[in-house]
Amino acid sequence: MSRIAPTFANLKTQGKKALIPYVTAGFPFADVTPELMHAFVAGGADVIELGVPFSDPSADGPVIQKAGDKALALGIGMVQVLDMVRAFRTRDATTPVVLMGYANPVERYNQKHDRQDGKSAFVVDAAQAGVDGVLIVDYPPEECEGFAAELKSHGLDLIFLLAPTSTDERMQQVARVASGYVYYVSLKGVTGAGTLDTAAVETMLPRIRRHVNVPVGVGFGIRDAATARTIGKVADAVVIGSKIIQLIDEQSRDQVAPVAQSFLREIRTALDS
Numbered sequence: 001m002s003r004i005a006p007t008f009a010n011l012k013t014q015g016k017k018a019l020i021p022y023v024t025a026g027f028p029f030a031d032v033t034p035e036l037m038h039a040f041v042a043g044g045a046d047v048i049e050l051g052v053p054f055s056d057p058s059a060d061g062p063v064i065q066k067a068g069d070k071a072l073a074l075g076i077g078m079v080q081v082l083d084m085v086r087a088f089r090t091r092d093a094t095t096p097v098v099l100m101g102y103a104n105p106v107e108r109y110n111q112k113h114d115r116q117d118g119k120s121a122f123v124v125d126a127a128q129a130g131v132d133g134v135l136i137v138d139y140p141p142e143e144c145e146g147f148a149a150e151l152k153s154h155g156l157d158l159i160f161l162l163a164p165t166s167t168d169e170r171m172q173q174v175a176r177v178a179s180g181y182v183y184y185v186s187l188k189g190v191t192g193a194g195t196l197d198t199a200a201v202e203t204m205l206p207r208i209r210r211h212v213n214v215p216v217g218v219g220f221g222i223r224d225a226a227t228a229r230t231i232g233k234v235a236d237a238v239v240i241g242s243k244i245i246q247l248i249d250e251q252s253r254d255q256v257a258p259v260a261q262s263f264l265r266e267i268r269t270a271l272d273s
Contacts, residue, residue, distance in 0.1 A: 002132035002157050003096040004180040007046055008215045008236065017232040017271050018181075019044055020217055021264055022100065022241030024051040024067040025084055026076030028249055032256050034087040036248070039257035041095050044268025049135070049239065052081050052101030058137060063242040067249070078109040078122070082129040089130035096132040098159060098180070103138050123150050133157035133180045141173040148177040161185050162208060164200065171211035181215040183239060184208060186222075186231075198230045205234050225270035232271045240267065 011018055021040045025033050037048050051064065053071040060068065085097055106122050113121035126134065133156055139147065141160055148158040157180030162171060164185070174182060186201050201218055208216055218231045219239030228238045247263055248256045 002155050002180060003094060004047065004098075004132050004157050007096050008181065011046060012236075017235065018046040018215070018217065018237035019228075019264065019268055019271055020047045020049055020098075020219075020237050020239040021045050021244055021260070022049040022051060022219075022239060023244055023248075023260075024053060024064060024071050025081040026053060026071035026074050027067040027245065028070060028251065028256065029253050030071075030074040030076060030080075032253065033084045035257050036260055037084075037088045037095075037097075038091065039261040040264060041092060043261040043264030044271075045095070045264055047096045047098060047132075047237070049098045049100045049241070050081065050085070051241075052078060052099055052105050054102045054105055056104075057102060061242060063245050067245045078105045082125055082131070085126075085129040085131055093130075096180075097130065098133040098135055098157075099126065099131055100135040101137070103136055106134075106136060120147070120150055123147075123154050123156065127154035127156055131156060133159050135159040135161070135183060137161065141170075141177050145177055148179075152179065157181075159183060162212075164204060166208075168207075168211065171208060175212045178212065178214055181217050181237060182208070182212050184216055184218045184235070185220045186218050198227070201231060202234050225266050228267045229270040229273065238267070238271065240264075 023036060040048055053068040053076050057065060109122045110120055115121050151158050159180050160174045160178045160182055162182055162184050205216055215236035217237030217239050218235040222228050222231055222238050222240050223243040231238050244260055247259055251259055
């Protein structure tokens, strides 16, 4: 079992909601990510989503695309991302870490690190590094039951996106293979786009829960304490990415972690209120 389910169970007993910050690995400095992850935890994060840089993201808006481009230019790939998780684990053995990205880096990793025993090199190495879950945007649920089973056999969860346009059939497909939590994309569009319609989220979540029996996190559009508090009333978790990227962009190396920690502390306070 990954660390994700126990984390959500513990939060539920406390009457609290999960705070899940996202950052692109290797942004804005190649060596800052493990330190930034610790700052997230100090600021009140319960789960960390770590973005794997990719050159052709389909769900990321301009802010996260720019972060990914910068990380790629700094030489950050899957090997480096797993090394960052290993570094984080030397001081934190409890906070769940989820890798979020696309199929291409996973499949390239498997090709470059081919195993003779037939197992996925990515799954084995991610588990050994201390990863708890993966969210692969372009892996549809109906085509990755084998991948989900292999992840589970190594103690990792496979997390899926649901959107305002998701049908009941799609939710049922996701429910068959998802574990850990599902990530509800609150907007029609890419990350950082549009204005969050909290009423629509409140309407959609009961429908999702009719099909999905894992916690539901909400992201894409949560940018401040007020929206986090509102979404936290109906969701099991709030996910914040683009706003964090904007805040740490152009910061000096020594200010990246403190700025992120201060922002998350505000969000944590709002969620707990």
